[in-house]
Amino acid sequence: MTQEEITEFWRTQTVISMGDLDEKRFVKPQSMERIAKQYGIELVTGKIYTFEEASKIITAAEIRKRQVLAQEEQTASVENKPKTYVEVVVAFFELLKKSNKQDTVRFVSDQLTERLQGVPIADIKRGIEIASERGLTTKGEEIFNEYQFKRSAKVLKNNIEVAAKRLENHQDTEEQVANKIANFIYQNFRMHRNDALFGILYSDIKESNLPENVQQKIIDCFYERFLTPDIEKYCRETKYRGNLLAKDILRIYGGCFDLERVVAIIECSKIPNLNAEKLRYDIYCLDDEELVKKSLTRMSRDQLSAVEIVKEIKAEKLPYPISYVVSTIEKMQSAGLVLPYEGIYAILAPEKQKNKPSEIETTLRNASKEKRSIEEIVAELGRLQEKYSKEEIIKTIHDMQRGGLVLAGSYEDLYASLKQKEEEMGLVPVEHKMATLDLESEEFIESQEIATLHHNDEIIEADFEPISTGKRHTVMKREKAKSSLDKKAVVAAILVALGAASTAVLSSVFGVNPLSAARNTVTSIMSVASRNPALAQVLPAVGDFVKNLSLFGMAATGTIAWLKRRKKQKTEQRKREIAEVLEELMHEKEEAERGGKTR
């Protein structure tokens, strides 16, 4: 009722003039009582209200009534309206509780992602909070984090599709697309730095229609913005150092991440008191060790016999020196691995004795036990040089150190000392050189074929080019790089040349596996690259560069590596023949034992 309506009401119906007392109009007491009853108003007993007073009272009462009504309406509408998103989430948890699935983080987050598409994230969060408060789940926080991650991953996929379309329609440049996606990733995944994210991110990006350089740019962004600060923070904050830190780095970042990059980041981190070089070495050794351990664990699970295990080791499914495998078995036995160790050892030991460097091994073991200094070790090894080449000795040291042998210095230190001693004494070591090239040999011709190297369960095929064909090339034109594109090509080519040369030297001087050598080289070059932002621009796609470099590194040492492998194959063939004989003997022995038991 408006003021006018109230006035009109009084005038026409309720108010009856009481006469012109003091020229004021009064309201009949009965009418006033009725009105008071209607509105629930208390009146002053015996008082006769003027029209104005009654009008004020009734207006105030009317306003109050409306407020009450409005409030009631509001309450009623709240009660009757459809459930809010928050309530839907809570109701969902009630259902889950009934089926006892309220704490299965992955399942619940999957369901929320699939079923509640388009629901504001704040409502989901509140709903989970209420559900937690009501005791409907004990894993609210984990569920929300997982949900948020999955939701962002889903949006990322859509965004990538949209970005690819925009690029195709020339609505955005490659730079813009890469930046948009990179920004989205940064804003939405800041809290989720883990290899699961990287796995999703990587596959989404790689499977998208985005050009390869854009894909790479996005991935680079991930490494720069996420992994680098994360690893640096981790290395800075972790109190322990050395092998334990390497173990942790591998555990956290060794899954999906590119180990080369992880190591390069550590190397460039300049963290005080961190021996990055040592850490890098530890990480690679542990990485190898992990692979051996995995294979051994599988063999244990499959309950393979000693003969079968030895067969696998020989078939190079474990591409590591036998001494290394055996020492890993020893370590794992003590940690509870069940393998027919004695059987394996019985088969391998005679072969080990046949191995030429066993004398070197004994010397090194004694040196380790007696904690001899580098000088003392070098003096002992110097004597052995009458029988063995320096490379053989260094290779054995390298293998045994990989197997956990502790010596006063690294194999590099010992190599340097041996070399120095050799020079001082004018010693000419026996069989000093690496395999030489015979261009007419069958081996050389074969080396031009596709060669395959096995490493870490992965097979990398390298198009081995002969190091030299003896050809003559005429130089038709010489010029300096003028365009910026040419200049970049020059720098990239020189980097690759450096990588190949380093790889070749590492491989031929230190006898390091060409792939490991290439990997080492890549790491060094990546370190240089990451210190020089301009350099990153030179490399159109860092990933490709690394891939090419690894291959190139192998190609550079291809011929040498191939010749070494051929030698090794021959040795392995001999070993296999011996193993077969041994196997037969074992078999016969078992048969005889069984026969004895039967009798």
Next chain:
Amino acid sequence: MIERGEIWTLEDDKKYVVASIVDVEQKVYVYLVRKEDYKKYIIGEFDGEGINEIEDSELLETLLIKFNEDLKENLPNILAEYL
């Protein structure tokens, strides 16, 4: 006078970058990397007009070490000049 970073076109019409130059016993040896395919390279003696690929494996080993040193030493200059 040869400079590191020069681009040479050989008779096969392919362009190569002069990645490294070293002197051994008064001979000049070059390490060329193909501009369009870094996996292809030539290591040989430069006689002023052409390159003779190396056949001697001992010399090749020596050269690899020298090229490696030369590349490491000159990389900063190359980066400064070309980037």
